[in-house]
Amino acid sequence: MRRIIRRRELVADDAHYTGEQAGPDTRTVQPAAQFIAALGSGQASASGAAVVIGPMDEVEALAPHLALLTLIVVDFPKIGEGRGYSQARLLRQRYRYGGELRARGAITRDQLFFLARCGFDSFDLDPGENLQAALGALDAFSVAYQDGSDELVHVRRRAGPA
Amino acid sequence: MYRYDQIDQTLVNERVAQFRDQTRRFLAGELSEDEFRPLRLRNGLYIQRYAPMLRVSIPYGLLSTRQLRMLAHIARTYDRSYGHFTTRQNIQYNWPALERVPDILADLASVEMHAIQTSGNCIRNITADHLAGVAPDEIADPRPYCEIIRQWATLNPEFSYLPRKFKIAVTASPADRAAVEIHDVGVRLKRGPNAQIGFEILAGGGLGRTPILGKLIRSFLPQADLLAYLEAILRVYNRHGRRDNIHKARIKILVRTLGAEEFTRQVEQEFEASREFAPRLDARDVARMRGFFAPPPYQQLNDSSPEIGSVSSGTPTFDAWLRYNTRRHKVAGYRVVLVSLKKHGEAPGDISADQMDALAQLADRVSFGMVRATHDQNLVLADVPQSALREVWHELDRLGLATANIGTLTDMICCPGLDFCSLANAGSIDVAKQIHARFDDLDYLYDLGPIEIKMSGCMNACGHHHIGHIGILGVDKHGKEWYQITIGGASSGPAALGEVIGPSVPKDQVSDTIARLLEVYVRERRGDDERFVDAVRRIGIEPFQERVYETNHSPA
Numbered sequence: 001m002r003r004i005i006r007r008r009e010l011v012a013d014d015a016h017y018t019g020e021q022a023g024p025d026t027r028t029v030q031p032a033a034q035f036i037a038a039l040g041s042g043q044a045s046a047s048g049a050a051v052v053i054g055p056m057d058e059v060e061a062l063a064p065h066l067a068l069l070t071l072i073v074v075d076f077p078k079i080g081e082g083r084g085y086s087q088a089r090l091l092r093q094r095y096r097y098g099g100e101l102r103a104r105g106a107i108t109r110d111q112l113f114f115l116a117r118c119g120f121d122s123f124d125l126d127p128g129e130n131l132q133a134a135l136g137a138l139d140a141f142s143v144a145y146q147d148g149s150d151e152l153v154h155v156r157r158r159a160g161p162a
Numbered sequence: 163m164y165r166y167d168q169i170d171q172t173l174v175n176e177r178v179a180q181f182r183d184q185t186r187r188f189l190a191g192e193l194s195e196d197e198f199r200p201l202r203l204r205n206g207l208y209i210q211r212y213a214p215m216l217r218v219s220i221p222y223g224l225l226s227t228r229q230l231r232m233l234a235h236i237a238r239t240y241d242r243s244y245g246h247f248t249t250r251q252n253i254q255y256n257w258p259a260l261e262r263v264p265d266i267l268a269d270l271a272s273v274e275m276h277a278i279q280t281s282g283n284c285i286r287n288i289t290a291d292h293l294a295g296v297a298p299d300e301i302a303d304p305r306p307y308c309e310i311i312r313q314w315a316t317l318n319p320e321f322s323y324l325p326r327k328f329k330i331a332v333t334a335s336p337a338d339r340a341a342v343e344i345h346d347v348g349v350r351l352k353r354g355p356n357a358q359i360g361f362e363i364l365a366g367g368g369l370g371r372t373p374i375l376g377k378l379i380r381s382f383l384p385q386a387d388l389l390a391y392l393e394a395i396l397r398v399y400n401r402h403g404r405r406d407n408i409h410k411a412r413i414k415i416l417v418r419t420l421g422a423e424e425f426t427r428q429v430e431q432e433f434e435a436s437r438e439f440a441p442r443l444d445a446r447d448v449a450r451m452r453g454f455f456a457p458p459p460y461q462q463l464n465d466s467s468p469e470i471g472s473v474s475s476g477t478p479t480f481d482a483w484l485r486y487n488t489r490r491h492k493v494a495g496y497r498v499v500l501v502s503l504k505k506h507g508e509a510p511g512d513i514s515a516d517q518m519d520a521l522a523q524l525a526d527r528v529s530f531g532m533v534r535a536t537h538d539q540n541l542v543l544a545d546v547p548q549s550a551l552r553e554v555w556h557e558l559d560r561l562g563l564a565t566a567n568i569g570t571l572t573d574m575i576c577c578p579g580l581d582f583c584s585l586a587n588a589g590s591i592d593v594a595k596q597i598h599a600r601f602d603d604l605d606y607l608y609d610l611g612p613i614e615i616k617m618s619g620c621m622n623a624c625g626h627h628h629i630g631h632i633g634i635l636g637v638d639k640h641g642k643e644w645y646q647i648t649i650g651g652a653s654s655g656p657a658a659l660g661e662v663i664g665p666s667v668p669k670d671q672v673s674d675t676i677a678r679l680l681e682v683y684v685r686e687r688r689g690d691d692e693r694f695v696d697a698v699r700r701i702g703i704e705p706f707q708e709r710v711y712e713t714n715h716s717p718a
Contacts, residue, residue, distance in 0.1 A: 055405075080200050080283065082323025086400045089320050093439040108193075110184065110201055117319035141176045143169045145313040147441065154169065 003131060004102070005112075006122040008138060010131050013124060015073065015102075017052065029073055032062055039065060052104070055083040063095045072097065074120070076105035085118045092119035092149050109137035117148035163224050163532065164309045164454045166274040173317070174271040177278055181205050182264035189261060204322070206254075206280030207263055208584075215582065216255045216263055217280040218270060222290035222308040222332070223251030223535040227522035230533050232273040234518035240266050245518070247503060247511040249575060249626055250287050250329070251535040252280055256582050278316060283324045285315035285396075289331045291339045292536040295455060296544045298492040301351045302359055304334040306451040307388065310443065311349075314389050321396045325403035326411035328396070329368075338654035341537065343367050343375045344629060346413045347395060352382060360384050365395055365425065366417030369623035373659050374414040377422035379429060385448060387433070390440035394433035398425070458530040458545055463495020466548045470497065475552075482604065483555050483566040488546075497548050499529075501541035501558060502565040502573070506598040509591040510576040511539035513563075520561050528554055538575050538614075540568065570607040571615060571676075572598050575626055579619030579636060580643070586619030588636025588643035593617060593672050600673035610680060613694045614653070629653045631695040632676060633660045643669045649679060649706060650698040658699075663707050678709045 001023070002013035016026040032051040050071035053062065062072070072091065074084040084103060091097040103115045104124035112123060116138055125134055143154045166174075181201075188198040202208075206217035218233070225233075233253055237245050240262050241255040248254055258266060270276055279286055288308045295303045311330060315321070321328075333340040334351035342348025348364035361383040367376030383391050399413045417425045433440075471485045489498040501521065504510050513521075525533050525543055528550045534542040541563075546554055558564035567573050574597065577583065579590030594617065601607060616630030620637075627633035633648035644666040651660030667675050682705050683694050698706070 079196060080323055081405070082283070082321075082325070083401055083405075085320045085323065086397050089397075094435065108197060110180075111323075114317075114319040114322050140180050141173060141317065143172045143176070144319075145169075145173075145316055146318055147439075148319055 002124070002127075004122055004124045005131060005135060005138075006100070006102075008135065010135070015050065015071070015124075027071070029071065032057055032072075036061060036065065039068075053087065055081055055087075057087075059087050059090050059095070062091075066091070066095055066097045066099075069097070070099045071102065072099065073102045073104050073124070076103060076107050079106045081106065085114065088115070088118040088120055089149075109134035112137045113140045116150050117144065117146070119149035163226060164221075164451075170274070171271075174274070174276045174278070177205075177276060177317075178264060178267045178271050181267060185260065185264055200282060200323075204279055204282030204284050205263075205267070206252075206277035207260075208281065209260075213257045214260050214263065216258050216266060216277060217248065218253050218255070218275060218277050219280045219287045220252050220275075220535050221312050222288055222294070222305055223292050223537070224305065225533045225535065226273075227525050227531045227533065229273045229275055230518050230522040230525070232269060232275070234515040234522070236266055236269055237515040237518070239269075243515045244512055245515075246509070246578065247513065247535050247539050247541070249537050249539065249577075249624060250280075251289050251292070251537055252287055253535070254578075256578070281327070283326050283328075284322050285318065285324075285328045285330065288312050288315065289329070289340055289345075289537055291333050291335055292534050292542050293339060293489065293498060293544070294334065295457070296491050296493070296496075296498055297335050297337075297339075298490055299337055300335040300492075301353055302334055303452070303455050304332045304349075304351055305455045306448060307349070307351070307361075308332050309454065310388070310447070310451055311392065314392070314441065320393075321400060324396070324400055325405045326408070326413075328399075328413065330392075338657075339537075341626075341629065341653040341657070343657035344369055344373075344626070344653065345376060347392065348376050349388075354382055354384075358385065361388060363391065363395075365429075366414045366422070368412050368414040369626060369628050370412065371409060371621040371623075372412075372414065373623070373628040374418060375657050375659065376414075377417060377425075379422065379426040385445070386443045388443055390436065390442060391429075391433055393440050394429045394436060397436075398428050398432055402428075457493070458532075460493050460496065460545070461547070463493075463547060463549075465494050470548060470551070479559075479566065480552065480555055482608070483559075483564055484551065486566045486570065486608075487564065487568045488551065491545070493545075495548055497546050497551060499543040499546045499551070499554055499558075500536070500568045501533075501543060501563045502568055503540050503563070504567055504573045505562050505565045506572070506602055507595065508562075509578075509581075510574050510594050513541075517561050517563060520557070521563065524554065524557050538573065540573070566604065567607060569612045569614075570604075571601055571610060571613045571680075572607060573614070575614070575616040575630070577618050577624035579617075583619060583624075585622055586636060587621075587638035588619050588645065588669070590617045590619040590625060590634075590636060593634065593636075593645065593669065596670075596673050597676065600677065610683070611690070611693055615676075616651075626653070627651075628659045629657060630660060631693075631698070632679060634672065635666075637666055639666070645669065645672050647672075647675055647679075647710075649703055650695060652695050661703050663703055664711050675710055679706050682706050682709045 029050040052073040102122040103120045187193045208215045331340040331345040332349040350362040363380040364376035529543040580586040614631045616626045617634040618625035618627040629651040635646040646666040648660030
């Protein structure tokens with residue numbers, strides 16, 4: 001069974017994706033485009049849905065529907081993929097998405113600090129990663145120069161109001 | 163200069179610990195080469211031809227003598243007792259052992275230095291005018307803004323995995339000694355209608371295999387919006403820059419594809435839409451930062467009379483050094499001294515550990531304990547009393563750092579080339595030596611006036627060959643080293659990309675080819691004041707082509 005990090009704890013993965021078998025306690029995560037198309041065609045969608053977006057997906061398309069979502073998974077298909085960081089920041093700061101935001105894919109502990117600062121609060125890491133060590137990497141730095149979504153680090157306060 | 167507080171120091175210390183662990187995991191086989199590569203690169207560590215190469219960050223080129231001594235110590239302890247200054251005002255070491263790099267970083271951290279983001283697909287070292295704060299022609303000191311940008315860029319969570327590297331340069335002078343037009347983003351300080359400081363912003367410049375000059379995208383940006391606007395540019399680039407092809411991934415390709423107008427529209431839209439959460443600079447933040455760059459305690463002095471360089475001192479070599487290797491200073495009685503790292507027989511930009519230590523001692527004595535690195539691979543003592551110039555010349559001459567060739571043909575920019583770099587197609591250091599040997603007559607160089615030769619060993623263009631008055635690009639032809647020559651490039655005033663004169667030439671004919679170019683220039687120049695590059699602009703490249711490629715010529 002896959003395990004993930006959620007809000008600084010190791011827990012069983014609660015998601016299954018297209019092409020995967022549903023587990024006893026898993027929820028379906030559908031591609032965002034499919035979710036939006038279903039809404040458009042009038043198929044009722046209960047709130048509490050979960051979607052996954054890829055690097056090419058525009059968060060703007062998802063923005064009007066955020067109230068229906070409790071989980072957004074952002075996929076990082078390749079090492080070095082960086083679009084997800086901006087997607088997260090926009091979802092959290094521009095569109096005020098308050099649900100769970102999960103990073104998934106070719107990511108290791110080395111990216112966790114940055115991901116968390118951009119607003120991710122759960123992580124489905126590269127299968128080879130040591131999750132216990134990864135938990136520690138969330139605290140790789142105790143200071144930062146930029147405001148972030150976390151409240152974990154001591155940020156250089158500028159003199160004036162933000 | 164900027165001094166670390168508890169936050170800055172903690173950050174670099176924690177970065178050392180993080181990199182130490184990453185190196186350990188790689189050596190233990192827990193990280194694959196593919197996984198380790200982006201991690202080591204963003205800490206300036208390349209795996210090179212013979213050994214790793216470590217690039218150390220020197221923010222906007224500014225060093226205290228304490229830091230310079232540490233660079234000497236590192237050269238001695240972990241390397242072969244020398245370092246190489248780069249075109250990003252950084253220093254690199256060519257022979258460190260991978261497993262000792264974490265210890266080097268710990269040593270650097272002890273003097274408020276690091277190697278963060280000196281390579282990799284992230285925001286690189288911020289460069290600036292090497293005469294910042296002392297140039298008579300500047301609008302204001304650009305360094306406080308450089309440091310503000312440096313902090314914002316350092317471990318920036320959103321912009322740490324960009325499509326490609328990202329370089330920002332800042333200038334505050336019309337002479338633009340920072341070459342802002344060839345940067346991903348160029349920032350020019352400017353005064354607004356009420357004399358308030360703001361910025362002109364250029365984007366989409368860069369060299370490499372597709373050289374493009376930056377486009378003006380904002381003619382006046384208020385000071386408070388500097389970081390917010392940079393964030394808007396970076397976000398548009400991070401989201402929409404190409405990631406499918408490394409050769410098309412720089413922001414210049416995005417700007418060119420969208421067109422400057424559409425790119426600007428997208429940036430402005432992003433900027434407006436982010437006002438609520440984007441960082442804003444308060445005037446007090448800037449004032450606080452400016453305090454770090456307050457002028458040193460200058461003495462009340464008068465300028466030498468008669469003016470420096472206007473009469474012979476009786477020592478021609480000293481006079482030549484004064485003329486070529488010193489510059490006006492904005493404070494009366496002081497002079498800027500350029501320390502030449504372009505001595506015949508040495509690789510351009512190289513300096514030994516002993517030279518670094520001796521230079522630190524000299525700077526402590528005559529230049530308030532500060533040294534600067536320039537983007538053309540020389541060093542600067544920025545605040546030398548005019549009365550100390552002869553003593554400084556003597557000492558630099560003793561150290562082999564007083565070659566009076568700044569701005570002349572042999573003040574070449576040169577990348578490490580095939581001798582060290584695994585990307586290079588051809589050598590550059592030995593071509594530099596060939597040129598030095600051919601043009602070793604300083605009087606001839608002085609007659610030629612200012613000429614910038616810039617040389618790269620491959621089309622990544624670390625040696626900025628496109629903007630050399632004479633550019634030399636190493637290419638590989640069936641396993642042999644050949645060189646493509648361009649002329650008419652310039653880094654400023656206005657910046658221009660050189661034109662290729664024709665087929666590349668074999669290695670042993672590079673200096674002959676340059677000699678022919680100079681022959682045409684000397685024949686065609688109008689008066690003594692017309693520079694080589696101005697003559698090329700006026701008459702075009704054809705007369706030069708004719709001479710270089712004419713058949714049945716006897717060697718020039």
